[in-house]
Amino acid sequence: xxxxxxxxxxxxxxxxxxxxxxxxxxxxxxxxxxxxxxxxxxxxxxxxxxxxxxxxxxxxxxxxxxxxxxxxxxxxxxxxxxxxxxxxxxxxxxxxxxxxxxxxxxxxxxxxxxxxxxxxxxxxxxxxxxxxxxxxxxxxxxxxxxxxxxxxxxxxxxxxxxxxxxxxxxxxxxxxxxxxxxxxxxxxxxxxxxxxxxxxxxxxxxxxxxxxxxxxxxxxxxxxxxxxxxxxxxxxxxxxxxxxxxxxxxxxxxxxxxxxxxxxxxxxxxxxxxxxxxxxxxxxxxxxxxxxxxxxxxxxxxxxxxxxxxxxxxxxxxxxxxxxxxxxxxxxxxxxxxxxxxxxxxxxxxxxxxxxxxxxxxxxxxxxxxxxxxxxxxxxxxxxxxxxxxxxxxxxxxxxxxxxxxxxxxxxxxxxxxxxxxxxxxxxxxxxxxxxxxxxxxxxxxxxxxxxxxxxxxxxx
Amino acid sequence: xxxxxxxxxxxxxxxxxxxxxxxxxxxxxxxxxxxxxxxxxxxxxxxxxxxxxxxxxxxxxxxxxxxxxxxxxxxxxxxxxxxxxxxxxxxxxxxxxxxxxxxxxxxxxxxx
Numbered sequence: 001x002x003x004x005x006x007x008x009x010x011x012x013x014x015x016x017x018x019x020x021x022x023x024x025x026x027x028x029x030x031x032x033x034x035x036x037x038x039x040x041x042x043x044x045x046x047x048x049x050x051x052x053x054x055x056x057x058x059x060x061x062x063x064x065x066x067x068x069x070x071x072x073x074x075x076x077x078x079x080x081x082x083x084x085x086x087x088x089x090x091x092x093x094x095x096x097x098x099x100x101x102x103x104x105x106x107x108x109x110x111x112x113x114x115x116x117x118x119x120x121x122x123x124x125x126x127x128x129x130x131x132x133x134x135x136x137x138x139x140x141x142x143x144x145x146x147x148x149x150x151x152x153x154x155x156x157x158x159x160x161x162x163x164x165x166x167x168x169x170x171x172x173x174x175x176x177x178x179x180x181x182x183x184x185x186x187x188x189x190x191x192x193x194x195x196x197x198x199x200x201x202x203x204x205x206x207x208x209x210x211x212x213x214x215x216x217x218x219x220x221x222x223x224x225x226x227x228x229x230x231x232x233x234x235x236x237x238x239x240x241x242x243x244x245x246x247x248x249x250x251x252x253x254x255x256x257x258x259x260x261x262x263x264x265x266x267x268x269x270x271x272x273x274x275x276x277x278x279x280x281x282x283x284x285x286x287x288x289x290x291x292x293x294x295x296x297x298x299x300x301x302x303x304x305x306x307x308x309x310x311x312x313x314x315x316x317x318x319x320x321x322x323x324x325x326x327x328x329x330x331x332x333x334x335x336x337x338x339x340x341x342x343x344x345x346x347x348x349x350x351x352x353x354x355x356x357x358x359x360x361x362x363x364x365x366x367x368x369x370x371x372x373x374x375x376x377x378x379x380x381x382x383x384x385x386x387x388x389x390x391x392x393x394x395x396x397x398x399x400x401x402x403x404x405x406x407x408x409x410x411x412x413x414x415x416x417x418x419x420x421x422x423x424x425x426x427x428x429x430x431x432x433x434x435x436x437x438x439x440x441x442x443x444x445x446x447x448x449x450x451x452x453x454x455x456x457x458x459x460x461x
Numbered sequence: 462x463x464x465x466x467x468x469x470x471x472x473x474x475x476x477x478x479x480x481x482x483x484x485x486x487x488x489x490x491x492x493x494x495x496x497x498x499x500x501x502x503x504x505x506x507x508x509x510x511x512x513x514x515x516x517x518x519x520x521x522x523x524x525x526x527x528x529x530x531x532x533x534x535x536x537x538x539x540x541x542x543x544x545x546x547x548x549x550x551x552x553x554x555x556x557x558x559x560x561x562x563x564x565x566x567x568x569x570x571x572x573x
Contacts (some may be wrong), residue, residue: 021530021550026528032497032550034480041477101530111533113510113523120527123547128502215521218509253530301484348539369525369533372517402532402543407525438543439530 001028001052002304003095003291004197006311008060010329011320014311015089016056017080023056025099025292026119027300031127034206041154041274043126043147044190045300071434074284081439086447092318095285095310095340096275097255097303100250100293104369104407106361109211110246111369118247122148125155132157133243135222139208140247145193148247153198160241162195163222165248167205167228167353177346208230209236209360211244220244229356248353250295251410259432266425269352270297272410274431279329281310287317298344305337307438358414367415368408370401377385378412380420389430392416402438405430423454473506483553494551499544501527501534504557512536512546513560535560 001023004014016023024030028049031037035116056063060377064082071079078089102117109115114133116124118140121132125148136159137151138145143163152159178184195202209231210221220426224235249270257275258264263284275290283290289310292303309330316326361367361375368378373396386392389399389412398412399405409430417424466503473479480496487504488558494503511521512534524534527547534546537558546557 020548031481031543034495034497038477101526101528104525104531111520111522113512113521116524117526122503123522123527128498128506129477129479129504130498130506131472132505133472133473156476162482204561216523261511335501369522371522372515402535403530409529438540439506 001056002307002312003054003097003289003314004056004061004063006308006329007060007093007095007315008056008058008311010312010315010325011313012060012093012311012318014061015091016061016063017069017078017089018063018065018181019068021065023053023063023065025097027303028052029127031129035129043151044187066149068437068439069256070325070436070439072256075260075288079434081443083105084379084440084443086439088447090333091287092287093314095281095289095291095307095314096283096308097290097310098253098256099296100183100252100295102247103249103251104411105208105209105246105248105357106365106375106411107210107211108360108365109217110215112211112213113215114213114217114242115211115244115246117244118148119384121243121245122151123152125320128153128369129155131155132245133217133241135160135171135240136242136243136245137161137208137239138219138245139165139206140245140249141165141353142247142347143188144247144250146188147194148245149200150191150194150243153200155195158199158312160202160239161222163205163206163208164202164203164204165225165357167227167355170227171350173176173352174346177241177342180339181343203431207231207356208244208246208259212238217242217244225356228355229354230355230359231440249293249348249351250293250297251406252296252297253406253428253434255404255406257283257288257290257294258429260288261435262288262290264287267296267348268425269348271353271414271424272297276414279311279334280326281306282317285312289313289317291309292426296344298341299347302337302340302344303362305333305340308333309337310352350354358418361411361415366407367411368396368398368401370403370407371397371399373398375415379419380413382416387416387420387422388427389413391417393430394415399430404437413453471506472508483551485551485557487557489558490556494553494555498531498551499547500536500538500544500551500555500557503551504546508538511559516561519561525527 067080067082069080102119166202214217220239223231263276264273275294281289291306291310365375379393484491525531529548533541538544
């Protein structure tokens with residue numbers, strides 16, 4: 001939203017293609033207007049989200065919601081599907097802000113109904129006001145559990161415990177990075193007040209080990225962990241729960257950027273590939289800019305600044321403003337972003353996944369959820385010489401399902417790295433080809449191509 | 462202030478006004494829904510935990526990411542398969558069916 005606003009402010013005509021029903025991505029998601037919520041049911045960010053949506057309600061900005069972008073060609077032609085119909089658009093410049101999703105974390109029983117990501121629990125509670133379960137366990141690492149727990153409490157959930165994998169002693173070295181980040185303190189205090197008020201135990205140095213149940217989750221096995229997040233023998237406990245929400249960080253949704261051959265960079269804290277950008281948020285492709293979680297997991301505040309910077313760059317590339325004006329406009333968001341980045345880097349370092357997170361990923365624990373490929377099969381393929389994602393996919397089908405590897409790709413990468421004894425960053429991100437999400441074959445068939453004549457041709461774009 | 466729990470079993474939070482009430486159908490059963498809810502919201506609130514059954518091992522799946530990335534929550538909606546319940550708005554008279562994924566797998570030996 002901030003990129004659209006910034007580009008429009010430079011004189012651009014902007015089209016926003018959003019896969020979701022209303023703008024705001026994950027951070028500013030809200031219940032449908034049909035729900036009448038009281039003031040104390042609205043989140044901290046609700047007003048800001050409404051203000052941002054209002055700011056893009058502008059004759060220069062067209063928002064196409066529920067638009068599934070499935071490919072971008074020649075750095076300028078965007079193919080998308082809306083309401084089951086094929087459409088396309090040509091753009092003078094493109095800003096990609098495709099966000100992130102929760103890091104999938106595998107353990108025995110993780111495919112049982114009722115095991116979900118923290119983001120999934122949050123979406124259910126925040127946009128639907130439906131509880132994930134009657135007794136919820138939250139397990140993860142990092143501050144994301146704070147707003148999720150608050151939302152679940154507001155929705156009437158009984159959270160039996162929050163497990164944070166790091167131990168308090170691990171936080172001390174990172175304290176200096178908190179200096180100057182006072183808004184974050186106020187935020188954290190607000191969340192913690194809700195959590196303490198609800199009497200929810202927060203257990204540091206604990207992780208989820210397994211989910212148990214028949215047909216749906218009925219219990220969680222948890223354990224104390226060491227500094228590497230490996231389970232401490234003899235510390236296991238079983239908790240009766242019917243929902244488990246895991247929040248162990250995020251993976252960027254870089255598929256469109258990768259399909260366009262944008263340069264990527266490996267982040268060894270986040271164990272993920274990100275879109276490589278310069279200060280002006282330009283990618284390696286001409287006229288293509290990136291903003292938000294796909295350039296680095298940093299949360300909403302830096303994402304908003306990056307959006308502004310990217311929107312300015314896009315407008316400059318399209319010839320609407322000169323470079324000097326672009327530089328001038330970029331000064332303030334760049335400064336704000338620099339200040340916020342220090343905090344984001346600290347969070348990403350302190351709460352980075354440790355090797356113990358995948359020590360239980362073995363045997364018949366499913367790794368590729370879509371194709372039901374087990375850890376044993378993947379480890380065997382890697383030990384047998386399959387050291388790329390493509391090789392593992394070709395042999396085991398992992399990554400061939402509906403989600404196109406979004407869920408298993410990072411897990412398979414860590415398993416290959418473990419089995420082959422190589423650095424996960426040396427395993428290249430796979431080549432991504434359109435369609436980057438499943439689209440209806442009928443919609444593709446209905447597309448008019450250059451040179452088509454006859455009654456079935458339809459105008460597109 | 463947290464609102465008190467609603468009717469036991471229904472996972473909907475109480476204490477708020479939802480959109481207009483209607484029904485959708487899931488595997489021929491009527492399921493309550495409201496304007497503004499997704500198919501997943503309505504089904505999960507009704508206690509339906511299994512939205513599809515996997516092809517290889519026949520295990521039930523509910524939802525995982527809740528935001529359209531993982532495709533765990535796929536259901537057949539008004540005749541179209543592989544629709545993500547988490548992203549699809551519930552509409553009056555919608556006919557939703559659970560999927561049992563097609564059988565390319567029975568012929569495969571399950572390596573173990």
